[in-house]
Structures are given as C-alpha cells and as structure tokens.
Amino acid sequence: SQPETPVRDVISEGTCLVLGAAEVALPAASALATSLAVTCVLPETADDLIPTDAYDVAVGRLRTATGALGGFAVTLDAFRPLEPGGRGPATFGDPSDGARSTCDIILDLRGEGPLFPADHKREGYARADPGDPLAVRNAIARATDLQGVFEKPLYIRFEESLCALSRASRPGCERCLTVCPTGAIVPDGDHVAIDPDICAGCGACAAVCPSGAASYDDPPVGHLFLRLRTLASAYRAAGGTAPRVLFHDPGHGGEMIRLSARFGRGLPADVIPVEVPNVEGVGHAELLAALGVGFTSASILPGPRTDLTVPDREAELARAIVGDDARIAILDASDPDALEDALYGTAPAPRDTDPILPIGGRREVTRTAATALTGAESPIPLPDGAPYGAVNIDPDACTLCLACVSLCPVGALGDNPERPEVRFQETACLQCGICASTCPENAITLTPQLNLSKNALSHRVLHGEEPFECIECGKPFGVKSTIERIIQKLEGQNWMYTDSDNTRLIKMCDDCRITAQYHQENSPFRMGDRPAVRTTDDYLKDKKPN
Template identity: 60%
Template sequence: MTKQLILCDCLGSQTLDREALSRATGLPCSRVHTALCTREIDSAAEAIAAGEAIVACAQEAPRFEELAVELGTAAPLCVDIRDRAGWGEGGESLAKMSALIAEARLDAPPAKTVDVTSDGLCLILGRADVALPAAERLADTLAVTVLLLDGADDLPLSRRYEVITGDLKRAQGSFGNFTLRLDRLRMLEPGGRGDFVLSPPRNGAETGCDLILDLSGNTPLFPAPHKRDGYLRADPGSASAVAEAVFEAAQMLGTFEKTLYLTLEEHLCAHSRAGQVGCTRCLDICPTGAISPEGEHVTVDAMICAGCGACSSLCPSGAIKYDAPPAAHLVTRVRTLAEAYRAAGGAAPRLLVHDEDHGTGMIALSARFGRGMPADVIPLAVPALAGFGHAEMLAALASGFAGVTILPGPRTERDPIGREIALATAMGGAGRVALLDVDTPDAMSDALYAETAQATDVSPVLLMGDRRQVARLAAKAQMPGQDSPVPLPDGAPYGAVLVDTDTCTLCLSCVSLCPSGALIDNPDLPQLRFQEDACLQCGICATVCPETAITLEPRFDPGDGAMAQKVLNEEEPFCCIECGAAFGVKSTVEKIVEKLAGKHSMFTGTDAARLIQMCDDCRIRAQYHSADNPLGSRDRPRVRTTEDYFGQRRDH
C-alpha cells in the first residue's frame, strides 16, 4: 500500500504547497487541512484507518495514536514540519520539509534492553525534619529505611518504616542493586516502654537497596548524580523539589527496561598491553564512572552507563561503540537529510545537531514565539549529543552540508564535544563546525540567522566502514589535492610514530605490544615498519621502548601513503659464522661480542665466544657436540635381556 502524506496548515499559520511537496517527496499528499486534530478529525481517522498514513504534525501525535487505537490499526508516523520548517522565516522551506519527511521515514534499529526489577527497598538520607515526613508519604508504597544524619533525639513511634543512624562510608551500584557500607550503625530497638532507643553502634555493616532518596543536601554520593538511575537527590530547603523527588520515588516499584547503550569489543581495546598503560580516553571522560580497567582492556558497567556517548566518540580503535542506535544509522540519517534537501532543489544546507529534550524544546519555543530557524538550517535530534564526534561531523560535511552546528543542553558534557570539534576542524572542517552555546530560543535564532553558509565545490562521497574509516574518507574529501600531513591537536587518535634511529636497537618490543598492528617487523630482515592509518596514538610503543627512542606526532595524512608500510629503522643482518644464515642485527651482535668475549667468565673460551655469532640451529648443534654439553646426559644403561637374568642365576 502506498504511503500518503496528510497535511495540515495549523489554522493557516504555515504555507504548504501540496503539489510541490508531492513532487519533492514522491508521496501522494492529501488536501491541506486547517484543523486536522479538531474540526477535521474525521479526515484524520479516515486516513489512519486506510493505513500507511504519514501525518505532518508531531504536536498532536498522542491524539492520533489514541485515534489509531480506537480504530484498531497501527499508529501513524508523525513528523514535525511545522516547528522545524513551516514556522521559520527567510526563505523557501520546501526542500527542508522534504528532507525532514525523508529522514523520519527511516526505520531505526531497535535498542537492546535488559529488565531491572525494583522491590521498592528505599533508603532515605537526611535530617529528621525532612527525611521523616518523606518516609511517611512513601511508607504505604515502598519499604522505607531512614538514615538520620542529625542524631536520634526524637525517634518516631511509627513502625511503618525503619529508622537507623550511622555514617555512610560507601555507596555503589545502580537502580535495583545498590550496595551500602555503614560505620557506627545503630538500629532502632522496637521493644520496651517509653521512647524507642537505639542499639549499640557497630562498624562495617553492609546492606543493599533498590533506590536512594538523598535529602541530605551534602555532596552527592555518585559522580554525575543526575545520570545515576535510582539515585534521587533534592535540595532539602526546597519543598517543591522534595515533593517532586518523593513522587518520583513512589513510581520506582516493579520491572523496568534499562537500555544497553554501548557495545564493547575487548580485543580492539588499546588500554594496555603487558602491564603498560596506553589509551585512557574513555576512562578519563566517563562522567558516571561506568568504565573501569580490566586487564589489557576496559569494561563497561551497563547498569551504570547513562548513554552520554562521549566514550564512543573518543575511542580511537572503535572498541566502544554507541548502539542505541548504532553510529551507522546516524550517518545514514545525515546522508538522507542532505540528499533529500538537494533533490528538492536546495543548496548549501546547514545541520543543527541537538539533543532530544532541551534542543527540541528550544526549537519549538523559537518557532512559536520567535523567528524560528532559517530555511537552510536542518535540525537533527540525537539521543547522545556527546556521541556526535568528529567522524559524524566530517560525515555531514562530506554528505553535502555546508556547516555543522552543535547545540548543547544545560547538562551536556562540553569537554568531549569541544575536543571533537577541534579535531574535525583540523581534519578539513575549518570554519564549518561550531558550538552554539546559548541560553534562550531567541539567542539561538539570532545566531543562526546571523550566519550564512556558502556552497562548497566538494562533491558528496559515499561513506562506508567503521567510524574511523568514515572519518578518513570524509576528511580526505574535504582536502582535495592535499597530499602532505596536517597537524592535529594533542591527544588525537591519528598520527605518526617517530623513531630515533641512533638509539633504536631494533629489539621490536614495540611491535609485539602494538594493539592495532601499526608497527610491524620483517621476518626476513632487521626492520621496523609502520602503517600510519592503523596507528591509534595510544602511546604503548613509546612507554615500552627500553631506549626511549619513540615519540608520537599527532597528524592526519590524507594521501594514500598513510596506508602503505614505511620502514622506520633497519640495519644490516648478522650472518651465522657456521651456516651463513642471516639472523639478528649486525651491530647488536658485534656489541655483545665486544662486551662478553674474553671478558665474561662464561665466554672466556674461543668456542664459547663463537656461540654468540651462531644462529639458533647452529648454536644448539655446537653445544650438543661440545665437551661440556649442557644439553647432554649420562649414557643410557644397556638394556638387560632374558639371558642376562639366567646367567645371573647360574653364577649364584
């Protein structure tokens, strides 16, 4: 069945060209309604009942979904072309509407989830005047324990919840599985006449709970507390904030779905090798502490991960990938927007990347009460703004966007975004990638209208492969004719390895520990070779080099030479004095002979010194046939026969 675009000009507040939209999108369009969600709801019902309807209105999506339930049919796809295009100023919005509709029709891969069960075990922290009233309100819904932080001068007589005192020394875990350690724990003794009393204090008590309501006003128990599932925190001095937190806690009983945001391929991780630490980008940037070292790689606690995506954008090897949805789907969305915009007659579009909450609200308010957005600015809502890294920025430029602007929210991690913008700028995006850090919708609109973008002469390219390959292809497209390497900021995941040939002994310890295979040996000759496009700049090679002969140079080589193997250091091999086979490094063998022959107790003899100059096979043969053969043993005893036993009996 052919999909149909159902149009509404929202009480005449936007201009819609039915025929032009049909040509641009390739979809049949309904007549332009004026009040599809109210007076003309029957037309919407008819279209939804027929199936395959695309409603060009996102504001009333819940209303249309309810209508679909009543009709017993699938909910229609609702796409916002009003706030994001129809209510803007300064240009024809047809191309933009066509791009938004094309992008909305893409099927997103389903997110992976895991069930998290909460039995309602709730720990409330705070002073008695705040924590006890909160406990009274939650006691009918949750199993509440109150940890009083101001002593126990006036213990409640209610037994609807537990009351304890003590020092909370450690809190770990997440929603449904918090673990706590307390010192000086005193529990309420419920027996006896008069006021309740507390038990003697004890240290090292451990317990668990499903959620924590922190009304203490002290330092948060966890980093990035707003990102820790099951940890609710409110200012005890704000009655409204406390009431909101109590209400939210009351809902946290039952089974919930936890999205699994990341995938980890441990064998690609460049964290460490042989105890030598290399890359720590994800460990340094994770705001929640969900990532920790585990041997030669890192591990991700999926229950703590809040899905900000910063680690995936910074990971040089692609070991950590954002998977809700995958990065490849994000690149597909970007390419679809650019292709549909150009196909509808648009030129030099700009991409505005924002989060799904704050940014969407800013755009809606700007459209309703202000100037909206320019017709050449196409918004793209992403689930993880910090995960939109240099690869995605460059992919947008290579797909045909004249510029990329990132609109952060109040709680967006700006450090990883800033680093990725600097990297994208150095890799061909100079002057075309920016951070728009504004506080109001009007300020956002003014900034977007104040800038204009010029069409580039770079033809869109087909981007394939993982994020690293996409970044290389996209960056190369932005540097036509550039064959020499360009410098990159410190910490960039691309670059060269420089070797001081005067100090390098070709021990090849760097080769054995290189996690990406960028450093390579030659099995036939004493050579250290290097393939630049594989280098992650993790630094393990420089750390393990016993001669400190290696340094790193962050840079990007857009030429094909980056994919070829280059010789960083080589020497003449030493030839075995017995068989003539090449082995080892001539200068190294000669130095060993010079230092040991005739000077060390084990190499005082002529024959012993010659062993140093032999290959492995000849050395073994020479030692086996030597007078003091270290590989030999005493002669094997003669095998006794039956005749030997009979002869022995006759002799006796």
C-alpha cells in the same frame, strides 16, 4: 527505519534507603512507606523519635555507595539499628563499622554533596536540598515511581578485543576513562569494562574511542551517517544548494526549536535539525560526515546540563582536519531568541565537492570525508591526543627488540620475517602510546597528524638494520650491530668469555649453537660417546659354535 536498541530488564522491588536529618528524612520516610519498603538512616539520634512499624530507622554514617536502580550497595560506619522495645523513647544498639546492605532506590536528603558523579544521570538516585520543601516533594514523587520492571537501553556496544587500554601491563589509551561522566567505565585487565546499569548513554566514550571498541547503539553510528546523507541529498533534490545541519537533543534542543517555531522566527530555511539522543556523543566523525555528504556547516546545540568537554575537544579536532573554523560551531544559546540570532546571519559558502558515501566505521568515514573536503597531499597537523598520527623511532636508540611490535593492539607496527625491521601502517595507528611505554630504550615518540596519502595505507619501514650471518652455516639471524655490541662488551671482560670458545656461540644461529654446545669437550649434553652400531658381522663373530 531506525534499528531497535537492545534493552535489558531492571527490576526494582521498592526497597528504599532515605538519608538525612530526622526533621526532613522521617516525614519523607512516612510518605514513601505507603508504597515502598523504607529504611531511614539518620546521622544522629533524635530525642523525640517515636518508633513505628511503617518503616525501619537506624543511625549511621554513609561510607560508600555503588550501583544503580535495582542494585545499590551501601556501606555504613557507626551503624546503630533501632532496638525493639515497649513504651518510652527509641533506643539504638551499639555502633559498628562496615555494615553493608543493598537497596533499589536511594533518596538523599543530607544536604551535602552528591553520592555519585553526574548524579542527575544516576537512575534510582533522587537528591534534593532539605531546605527546599518543593524540591523534597519532587524527589519523593520521583522515588515513589521507581518500583517495578523497567527496560534499560544498552546504549554502548563494546568489543573487548579492540580495546587498547593496555597490553602486558603497559598503559595505553585511556580516553573513555577520562570522559565518562558517571564512572560506568573501569579498567578490567587489558581492556575496560562498561557497567550497563550505570551507563547513562551520553555516548562520550564512543565519540572518543579510536578503535571502535566502544560504539553507540542507540542508534548505531552507521544509521546516523546514512541519515545525514539522505537529508542532504533530499535538500539538494528539492532545489537547495547550501544546507546546514544542527545537532540537538530531544529535550532542551527540541523544546528550543519548537518554541522558536511557535513564537519566533523559527529556524532558517537552510538549517536542518537532526535529533540525537545526546549531543555529547557527537564526535569529529559525525561533524566531518555531515560536511562530507553536502552540508556547508555543522553546529551543535548543547543543553544547560551538557558536559562540553568532549564536544569542545571533538569540534577542535574536526576544525583542525577541515582547516576552516567557520564551518563547525558549538552554539551558546540559552533561549529561542539567542538560537535564532546565532543561525540567522552570514552562512558559509557552499563547497564545490562531490558528496561522499559514508560507509564504514568512524575512522573510515573520517578519512573519506577529509580526503573529499581537503584533498591534502601532506599530513595535516592535529591537536595533542588526536586518534590519528605517526610513530617515530630514533634509529640511534632502537635495538630492534620488537617489543613494540609484539604489543601493538591493532597491528599498526609489524616486523619483517626476512630481516630486522620495524614496519608501520599509519592508517591503523590509534596513537594509544603502548609502543612508547613499552620501548625499553625510550626510542619511540608519537606525532598526531592525519595522513591522507595512499602511502599511509601501506606498511613502510621505520627502522631496519643488516642481520648477522651465522659463522657456521651463513644463515642470517639477529641484528648485526646488537650482536657486535654484545661481543664487544663480553669478550675479555667476563670470565665466561675469556680463553674460551663461548664468544663463537654468540655468533651462531640457534641450530648451530646447539650443535656446537653438544659437541664441546666436557659438554654435559654429550652423556659419553655414542656406541658403534652393531652389524650382522658383529653378531656372527660373537656367535659360539655348536
């Protein structure tokens, strides 16, 4: 059974803000006032405005709006509240900028652009064209139903420590920031923060997150992997040989399949529909897992409002890994007939590979599936921006300062305590780019690829040099070439290193350098010669006879 999705309560007390011209906004406010606490903000005063105690009226210009159902915050400029008065036309106060307020619901009848990105996914925000009476009535009806206590699913589980946004203010991975359609993801120090109230649960962030910091929780991706394996194995157990999987959403996709079954040919017998909350969250890992467990092809059925940015990118990545464009498709079907035409036809031939067991996270399942499907011994080239790849170091530019090692968020880059080396584990690399942005010598470049060999599982040396040996004790320390270069630049060129033993200090390890500095002539650390230790004989000599 599907694990329960965590939820939180969202409380809407029915405070509604209506925006728009007087001829549309005032009738809407009157209709809503019977069930909600309404404030109507007009862009300008109306000559025939009659004050009423059913709702509040003000004049102003909206500057900003943030939040979601039960927690909107708005800022208005040129704000003029309605002044209480007796008979006669309505009068408004003096304008003021920066007026702030909160509300639970926003009804936008301005006829301008939406207040929020992907406004149809912003809960608590109803928008309609003021010139369309039917659309206005529908928006009023939606706003009326937004009062009470609602359960908000927590779609995304987020682990801050795994996020590779940045380290020490050095920029890194920004994949989730660029694909979130609602603006629910914002930078927050070295990681991002996801606003659960704004998040609409599309799952795009989880599909592109290379580290697993953002993972879909409605249901968890592991549940979907096992579901795919169960469906494929059940199909084969019933005598089938080449099943195909079709990912679809419950709304548009589910209705298309039902209409096809009732009025058309229905889905082909070898096509197994898999309903997911949102097809935008189907990434390359899900597509490869489907092929790995035994499906011959994997298709995505988008809806009319589906943002194809992530599905297109993830499908391209999956095709690059598999090396077969025919097995992964995003269908362009706007009606049941078009869906049937896309599915009835020549299906890819079945693969002669053993099904995999999709256990682990997205990266582990991707690697397992790619190994079973391709058996590639050499690295597979991938498109730019892929979350797999190698790090390359220019040995002529690298000084082995190890700044890249200290900031790598997943430990893909490491050092050797015994000698100056930069070591690299390719399977752990996220291609976040923090190492490249950190390197002071610009010696690091990234190569997107998927290395399925066993060598990618272990650390290998990217760059190493001989250590310098202390001239006093022989202990290895530092990088030989770097210390020699420093001495070459300073000796005879700087007054501190001319006619002095300071150059010798550079050639010493930390312990020997401190000892040598302490015993230098005129050393400020000496504080004079140490007095001799007094013995019993000294005390007897100093003792006066009785």
